[in-house]
Amino acid sequence: MPIHSTAKMDALSKVDPSADIGARTVIEPGAEVQRGAKIDEDTIIRAGTLVREDARIGAGCDIAAYYVGQGAMIGDGVKLHQGSSVGDDATIEDAVHVRDNALVGRQASIGERTTLGPRTHVHPFAAVGANVTTGEDVRIENNAVVGDNATFADKAHVAPHALVGDGTRVGENVRIGTDAGLGVVPAATVDKNCTLGHNSRVSGSARLKDGCTLEANAHLDYGAVIEPG
Numbered sequence: 001m002p003i004h005s006t007a008k009m010d011a012l013s014k015v016d017p018s019a020d021i022g023a024r025t026v027i028e029p030g031a032e033v034q035r036g037a038k039i040d041e042d043t044i045i046r047a048g049t050l051v052r053e054d055a056r057i058g059a060g061c062d063i064a065a066y067y068v069g070q071g072a073m074i075g076d077g078v079k080l081h082q083g084s085s086v087g088d089d090a091t092i093e094d095a096v097h098v099r100d101n102a103l104v105g106r107q108a109s110i111g112e113r114t115t116l117g118p119r120t121h122v123h124p125f126a127a128v129g130a131n132v133t134t135g136e137d138v139r140i141e142n143n144a145v146v147g148d149n150a151t152f153a154d155k156a157h158v159a160p161h162a163l164v165g166d167g168t169r170v171g172e173n174v175r176i177g178t179d180a181g182l183g184v185v186p187a188a189t190v191d192k193n194c195t196l197g198h199n200s201r202v203s204g205s206a207r208l209k210d211g212c213t214l215e216a217n218a219h220l221d222y223g224a225v226i227e228p229g
Contacts, residue, residue, distance in 0.1 A: 004041070013045075022059065040076070058094070065098070069106065087124065111148065129166070147192060159204070165192035171216065172198045177206075186222075 177188030186204025
C-alpha cells in the first residue's frame with residue numbers, strides 16, 4: 001500500500017517502502033517503521049520509536065514507545081508514553097493509555113480505555129480487561145487474567161495464572177497468588193467486586209468469591225475459600 005501524500009516523514013526517520021502510512025500521519029526524526037507495518041491516519045510516531053514488521057497502529061494515536069513489536073495490534077486513540085514498550089503479537093484496544101516506562105509483554109492483551117500506570121509491567125500472555133486502572137509499579141504476571149473495571153494501587157502484584165474479577169479494587173502492596181513453593185507460583189482467584197486492603201495477601205489456590213473484603217494487612221492462607229459477601 002502507498003504512503004499517503006499528506007503523511008509527513010522526517011528526513012532523519014526510516015520508513016520501509018512497503019509500510020502503509022495514513023493521511024496526515026507524522027513520523028518524527030529517528031523513528032523507524034519496518035516492512036509491512038500499517039499506521040492509520042492522524043497518528044504521531046515520536047522520535048526514537050521502533051515499529052516492527054507487520055505491526056498495526058490505529059488512527060489518532062500518539063506513540064512515544066521505544067518498541068512496538070512485530071505483529072502487535074494497536075487500536076485507535078492509543079497513547080504510548082515515553083519509554084513504554086509493546087511486545088510481539090500483543091493487542092492493545094482503543095483509547096488505552098500506557099504511561100512512562102510501562103511494558104506490555106508478548107501476546108498480552110489490554111482492553112479498551114484501560115490506563116497502565118508508570119512502570120507497570122503486564123507480562124507475556126496476560127489478559128487485562130476494559131476500563132482497568134493501575135497505579136505505579138504494578139506487576140501482572142504471565143497468563144494472569146484481570147476482568148473489566150478493576151483498579152490496582154501502587155506496587156500491587158498479580159502472580160502467574162491468577163484470576164482477578166470484574167470491578168475488584170486492589171490496594172497498595174497487595175499480593176495475589178504469591179506462594180512460590182518449589183519454584184512454582186500457584187494461581188489464586190479474586191472474584192468480582194472484591195476489595196483488598198493495603199498490604200493484604202492472597203496465597204496460592206485461595207479464593208475470594210463475589211463481593212468479599214480482605215482488610216489491610218490480612219492474609220488469606222493457601223487453599224482458603226471465602227464465600228460471597
